[in-house]
Amino acid sequence: MQLAGASEDSLHAFVGDWSARSAGNAWQLQAASGFGSIAFVLEHTTPPILHGKSGLAQKGPQPGEASYYYSLPNLKTTGQLLLGSDSFRVSGVSWMDHEFFTGVEASDVAGWDWFSLHLSDSTAIMLYRLRRANGAISPFSAGTLIEADGQIRHISSDEFQALPEGWWQSKIMPESKYPLAWKLHFADYALSVTTPVENQELDTRQTTGVIYWEGYVNVTGDKAGRAVTGRGYLEMTGYVASARPRL
Numbered sequence: 001m002q003l004a005g006a007s008e009d010s011l012h013a014f015v016g017d018w019s020a021r022s023a024g025n026a027w028q029l030q031a032a033s034g035f036g037s038i039a040f041v042l043e044h045t046t047p048p049i050l051h052g053k054s055g056l057a058q059k060g061p062q063p064g065e066a067s068y069y070y071s072l073p074n075l076k077t078t079g080q081l082l083l084g085s086d087s088f089r090v091s092g093v094s095w096m097d098h099e100f101f102t103g104v105e106a107s108d109v110a111g112w113d114w115f116s117l118h119l120s121d122s123t124a125i126m127l128y129r130l131r132r133a134n135g136a137i138s139p140f141s142a143g144t145l146i147e148a149d150g151q152i153r154h155i156s157s158d159e160f161q162a163l164p165e166g167w168w169q170s171k172i173m174p175e176s177k178y179p180l181a182w183k184l185h186f187a188d189y190a191l192s193v194t195t196p197v198e199n200q201e202l203d204t205r206q207t208t209g210v211i212y213w214e215g216y217v218n219v220t221g222d223k224a225g226r227a228v229t230g231r232g233y234l235e236m237t238g239y240v241a242s243a244r245p246r247l
Contacts, residue, residue, distance in 0.1 A: 027075075040079035042094050048072055049152055051126065051144050057099075059109065059130065059140050069099040073116070073124045073146060093118060095233065097126075108132045111238015113162060115143075115184065115193065117219055119230040122148035127155070127184065129162045131238060145187060153187070160186035168198050170211070176240045178213045184221075191221035193234065211240040 164179030200215025
């Protein structure tokens with residue numbers, strides 16, 4: 001019995017009863033745990049969004065301090081969610097990121113704050129704030145604004161602000177804290193980002209070797225005075241000193 005495997009010819013990977021498989025212009029995702037299971041179909045509705053310069057996102061001053069990075073932010077999603085004995089038909093929109101590296105690290109990056117947000121005006125925004133070990137924000141922080149018509153605008157580090165406000169104490173390392181409330185400013189947008197679930201901290205020291213926070217967030221704010229709302233995903237690394245990530 002195979003515990004895990006992957007195809008070399010197409011997208012088909014599995015670990016136990018977790019699997020991802022391509023099927024035409026869609027992906028089939030299945031996973032199960034002690035509290036339930038999912039069986040989702042994610043359909044491509046738009047071409048991939050290439051971040052940075054034709055998909056190459058520079059993370060530091062050296063040529064190799066970079067990654068190839070693209071997103072599929074509008075995957076039409078349908079399927080079944082099982083929680084205990086309760087079964088639900090669900091539908092929505094999913095966001096998939098794929099980022100792969102050259103292997104050369106940006107040595108001065110101590111962590112990052114990464115936002116992927118869907119907004120009620122049918123736009124989407126990806127922003128990442130790279131934090132240096134001395135507390136400064138790296139000038140290689142960047143983002144991409146995806147307009148409702150599919151047009152994209154690349155955002156440089158001097159064109160946005162991501163300001164932390166409220167803090168939450170780590171349950172795994174109580175001496176460490178994560179910022180769980182943020183103010184974002186870019187283009188004509190002024191947004192507040194918060195989460196209804198504070199404890200979304202992950203301990204992956206047995207696999208990837210880090211402790212970090214990633215999870216669901218809510219968005220409120222305005223664009224040029226007009227109210228907008230949204231929801232999305234936030235990833236924060238490097239706040240637990242004993243488990244700093246490496247780019």
